Amino acid sequence: MKTFYSEAHRGHAGHFELAGGRLVPCFEKPVRAEYVRARVEEVGLGPVLAPKSWSLDAAARVHDAGYLDFLGRAWDMWAAEGNHTTALAMTWPVRGLRNDIVPTSIEAMLGYYSMDAGAGFMPGTYAAIRGSLDCALTAAECVAGGEAAAFALCRPPGHHAGSAFMGGYCFINNASVAAQWLRDNGAARVAILDVDYHHGNGTQEIFYARGDVLVCNIHGDPNTEYPFFLGHVDETGTGAGEGANANYPLPFGTDFESWGAALDHACGRIEAFGADVVVVSLGVDTFERDPISHFKLTSADYPKIGARIAKLGRPTLFVFEGGYAVDEIGINAVGVLTGFEGR
Template identity: 55%
Template sequence: MKTVFSPGQLAHDPKHEISDGELRPAVEIPARAEMVRARILETELGEVLTPEDFGRGPLARVHDGDYLDFLDSFWTRWTNAGRGGEAFPFVWPVRGLSLEPKPDHIDGLLGRYSFDAGTPLGQYSFAAARASANSALTAARLVAGGERSAFALCRPPGHHAAAGYYGGYCFLNNAAIAGQWLRDAGAERVAILDVDYHHGNGTQSIFYERSDVLFLSIHADPREEYPYFLGHAGETGAAAGEGYNANYPLALGADWETWSNALAAAMARIRDFAPDTLVISLGLDAYEKDPISRFRLASEDFTRMGAALAGLGLPTVFVMEGGYAVEALGVNCVNTLAGFEGG
């Protein structure tokens, strides 16, 4: 299985985040990707390719133009306001407030285009996010061109980013961008399965009213876990997309037996949908020692996951999402990919 990764993805290098109501050291750091890449190079999966540059077009198929303009112009606006370092939003247009007219001030724009305070923007954040999206797009092109599978070592991750806002360490929705590109390249139906510990709220919202992309997510119950306001079992799609969204929220502490039952249910839905291509949002934070998550999957369970996914017999694009137990991240990632390769 070929891996796609750009060193440019490391340029986003946050030092802090706001989580649990406190300013803390960032956990979505470049070392996450470096550990995975190093582990891949030690194995039979060792081929790592540099992504192609797909330009703005595929990004604009998923994200709003004004949002992309904001990300592109952010650093100039930030420094013109006399600011430096990392930017955190602190005010949002919640119930009773309005998105229009659009604010002129950078603090208003940060709130307009974000949904949490835990995702710092810096000078190189958008460049790294574009490189990450190009990795996903290149992996999608490999699979569309006949490869059984490919792995996009995406970092920063993407599944919390919606069409017009960022959050959850995510700026561009890599899995959605890859899925839409596959549709545009000729796939009639695409399934996106999100196995991250946290619900892929951004991906769900992007495809929620569509029947050509099936979105499924196995994650911690949002009544107890981030992102809190999306990811419930009753969210099944709307309009043309009714019935094409499936959430499997699990109680905190879920182990492999519980988690794999949800996987089996999701896979049954995928078989019924009969997609041309499968995209896996490969979050690895269901791991039992992940510092910000509370599931109990062991390293060997990721091998089982990969083998199970191979049983679908579909061309598959793996897109890396979360996972913050840095020392174990490479092991768990390679276990998943090797399980798939051997399945």
């Protein structure tokens, strides 16, 4: 299996984030991708390749043009005001405030185009965003070209980013862009299977009214877990998308027996949907020792996930998302991939 990895991710290294009412060192940090890459090489999964450079045309198929333009300008606007630390939103256009006027100041734009204070900018952030997108699209092209599977080692991740907003460490929704690119290049039906601990709210929002892309999320119950405001069972799609969205919210402490049952059900949905290709949003923050999550999967469980996905018998694109127990992140993420390959 080929892995696509961009060195540009290293330039995205924030100073801090908000967690539990405190400013803490960022959980989403460069070492995450480095540990996964090292494990890919250690087990001999396959070649680690630099991605092709892509324009924003594919991203513009699922993201708002104004939002994409903002991503490219955000750090320069922030730095132009004499700021040198992480650019984070601090005011949002919530209910009762206006959101029909696109602001011009960087402080306001950060809030206008975000869902939380979890997506900060540094000097190298935009290059990392583009490199992450390049990985997803190059891996998608690889699968479309006949490979059974490919791994996009994306950083920053993407599944919390919606059509016109960032958040939860995510800026461009790599899995969604790849899914749309696959649709545009011959796949009649695409399934996105999100196995990250946190609900892929951005992916759901992007495809919620469409019936050609099935979105299945297995995640922490939004009543108690981020992102809180999406991910309930009754969210099944709307209009042409009715029935093409499936959520599997699970409680704190879920182990692999219960989690695996949800995976089986989601795989059944994918089979019934008749997907031509599967895009897996591969988060491993379901791990028992993840510092910001509350499931109880063990390292021995991850190859089982890959093996179950392989039973679908469809071309599969793995797009890296979350996972913050860095000591085990490579073992767990690559465990899914080796399990998929039957090792």
